[in-house]
Amino acid sequence: MGFLHVPTFMERLKGPTQLETQQSGLIYIMCALSAPFYYADTIGFVGEEDQKKEIQFFDAGKGWAEAASQCLFSGFGQTGTERLMTEVLLHEYYLRQGDYAKGFMISGQIARHLQILQINIEANSDPSCQKISVSGVTKESRRRLVWACYILDAFIECGIDQLRLILAEDIHVQLPCSEELFVRSTPCITETLTPGQYLPSVTPTPKTITEASNNLDMRGFYIRALNTRSKILKYVKCLAGEVPWQRNPTSRFHILEDELHTLETSIPPALQISTENMYLFKASGRLSLYFSLHILISQNYHDLYRIGVSRLVFPNSATQWIRENAPSAFLVTCHTICAQKAVYIASLLKDLWVCHRLSIVDTPFAMYIQVCSSVIVTTLASWGRDEPLIPGMGYGEYRAMLRDNVIMLRFLQRYIKASMYYESAVQALNRFDELFSLDCTGPGSANTPALVDARAGGSADRTGGSSQIQLTLEYVLNPLGTYPMARKQIENGDGEGEVGNCPGEDVPVAEEIAVLDDSIRPSGEDDLGSFTFPSEMLFAGNVFDWEPEMPMMPGIGYPTFLGHFSVDAPRGL
Template sequence: MGCRVCRARKVKCDGRPNGCRNCERLQLDCLGSAAGLPAPMTAASLPKIRTYRSCQSCRLSKTKCNGKRPQCARCAAKRLDCVYHGDSAPRWAHHLSKASARQQEALAVPTLHLMPSPPEPAVAALVVSPPTPVVDALAHPVESHLPVDASAAGSHSLAWLLSPNLPSGRNLGRVVEQYFANLHPLRCFAFVHKPSFMSQLDKGLTSDDESALLHVICAHGAKFLVLASAQPDATPPPPALHAAGNQWAKRAEFLMLANFGRISVQRLMTAILLHDFHFRLGEYGQALMISGLAVRMAHALKINVEYNSDILCASDDANAPSVASRESRRRLMWACYVLDAWAGSGIDQLTLLREGDIKIQLPCNERNFGLRIPSVTETLGVGHVLQFLPPAIVPRRPAANMGIMAYYIRVVALWKRIVRYVNHLHASPPPWQPDSHFAALDADLHLWRRELPDFVEYSTETIYARLDSNQLGTLLLIHCTYHHNYLELYKITMPSLFKLPKPYDFPSDHYDFLKAAQANCYYHAHQIADILVEAVEYGPRLLSDSLLPFFVYDSSRVMLYYVALAFCAS
């Protein structure tokens, strides 16, 4: 086979190794045989003095032309008009260069641009495991996901939040504290045992899994730190700081996915926090995929069942998990349950977790968790405890050991049942009948509200108590979720607003039931608005849960719709 240059020129090639004679005579790069490998460097690869095209004047005089454009050397010296016909290279040369470029792209190993500088010493000390060549090549975000340059924030005091590297010292503590003060209390995110985490952080993290968790915690903390700086009486932060923490979340995502076959509790924590991070940025596709990964991790870790029957950790087994570790695993499983509930949106095909598969007790209160005090709590069913517990260790009121997180899990479980009922509306008796699913769900909502302890009530005393413990956002969320459950249940009475696929046709003799349900729906929508209006007075960070905008949207629609109905009726 001849070289590719000769084949492109359609001339005979002698096939001489290290460059054929034709390419040597024409001083061209001999591009090798059909294998596509370039020939080794020869004299033909030196800078060429031959040109593909000669100007018209040199061609007529049969003299050598150097092909320089717009005027060759001979025409410039003789002050002649230099005119060329055609491009600077023939057609076969263009085809050859295109084919060569395509082949080089196919053979080239893609190079990802990683962090422009090595980690700071304080952060490098946290991750002591040596990276493999593959991990080192993929370790940092791709160019399209690179963080905003820190210079874009100018001389702002928080410009370091745009650095690709984690901060160190005091700044690292600032972002971590922002996470624990703002996101950690919300929903079921309180699965990280703060004393243990801070102790490990001081000693130095020893694995990529722990580093990934630290990165996503700092990513969330960076958002709240920017929010805290945007005070009405202060200079607003530059727009570039809106991207603060994004680069650390990308790093955490890489560390989680680089070897996702290796499953650990820290990786699952990272996945849950990454799901919420993507959800806040409006990246719902990424959030949905991570939710599935998180549920599979939970099943693989078998945290949907208790580690053993020793709930109070009374045995002397040194290999058994500690009190804090057991409770952290429970909270992590319930966080997966809540995540799966909201991600599935009541659609059976998207919901991966079933209540019957979760055979653990509900989380204990924050005091017991922080102080590592073992305790027995109820299960998802009201008044029930784990069946294998001996009666001697079951307290008289196991619910006294439960915190606000346990009651939030129960109201989310009610929401799942309500949405499933609305999606399969005609499979149950009509809602106005006393034995209908509608009546049963309404009674369960009243029961949940009646079983609330004083420390979860929405009252002035509770508001100030939760404000002092950074849990007011949690209190707002649980009560907004409760009222939103009524909006979901009573949406069957407003089919034109919620566009139900198969709405109920309420007969005229049940007109009073319809009007009462609509009025009740309006009442709960107004309650959501009142709660959030009051919360604004305490600062915007208390409205930081990513579900609240959806509650506000539905609440506003219901109130406007009800007022419009009343106006038309009058």
């Protein structure tokens, strides 16, 4: 989150103001989020016995979280930045625990708390702060806190206006400064959310413009990427009248395409992907954010270009007109970019895993990995051409990436509740094995299953082809998200936030998966065993509620290969 100034916090923790920190619950929620890591480190988990027991580390820390919750609600109505910090971290804890109803509810409290504190405007512009002296550290901490609240809300709303509580245009503070300047308590100027723009109090000069750009933290680029993502997801949900292959000044597709390209090229060399930067950020403990930035930008690309790929937008009928009328070159571009970016994301995930696997333990990474697998399999299935989708890439390499994704989610689900992400990745791998023979060396191999073009008599759209606009959020979002999961929990009367169990925890076949090694094995060694789950178990009515288990996927609409969202029909361009 980055909003805590560690030197000041540690000084206060040992001083007379320690009691205030405890009253806000901030200490307790920090302990709750740390407990799974401490627990795993204390008991160890590489032994065969522990693997069989399938210990869930995310169960640790519940007592600390309950203490933090009691601090917040026993003082309900009290305000303050430390209390808001506690709420933000408690929301993160709920997501990691799978308590989605609680997470969704407290997100509303966070938005209202933000409004009453007015930290969405600079401290020197807030009349309530002009009577007292506000230090540079406090100002920067406030900025980072409001942006953390924005990030939280953006992951919930995903382009849906009805769920948006914190608007980017209502945040009138500059983006976070570099970590070194913050830690050293050095006041500075940075840009606002819009590149090249500054606060009204800043007089742009060549010197200030250069300094503001250089002072921008990696978190600032991440916030911009998330803002672009919200625009893209909103665009994908409203494609009526859109002709994306025609470039003109009013084309929403090309406006977003240009914005995304500008964002990607604005990343300075010190933040770009390289071995040197990777280990520098590992040393500073910021490896997760470093990889998240580049993965999110890449994911934005296939968020946008998937409109030309069959089954990558839910419902499939939403993009049917585009796929039936777009020039072949445009559809090829969409498939190529989606595949290239998904493969790039898979390579980044593996680099992060090899460099420092614990840095992958963060809620968005469950989404990144699952979507990566989904895009690879669905795009390959939609390709339907003789030439390779990516020159030089064989099916064995694609499968190795899908298998590595399963391994990473297998590890991740012990620290956060990611069982359904894991199961979705497993089923994506199963689907890949159904479609493509492992002895194929490329998409043009004679052993490649025939993929039928839906326009040439292929299978019908399972959505029924209806383009009728539905007004319920459940339809707009599809059932994979924080809001739908909260709804499901309320309907089931499940106040504890447990929405079904992962079949992999109860089915003996899941135990066949091998113990994780210190690093991912070479692509030639398959250490996963068989991933085949009995179809009658997976798809028998309402035995398992798959959808409510996937918190970070409210509106992105990628296939999950679970239940009625499984993709089982042949298709082509």
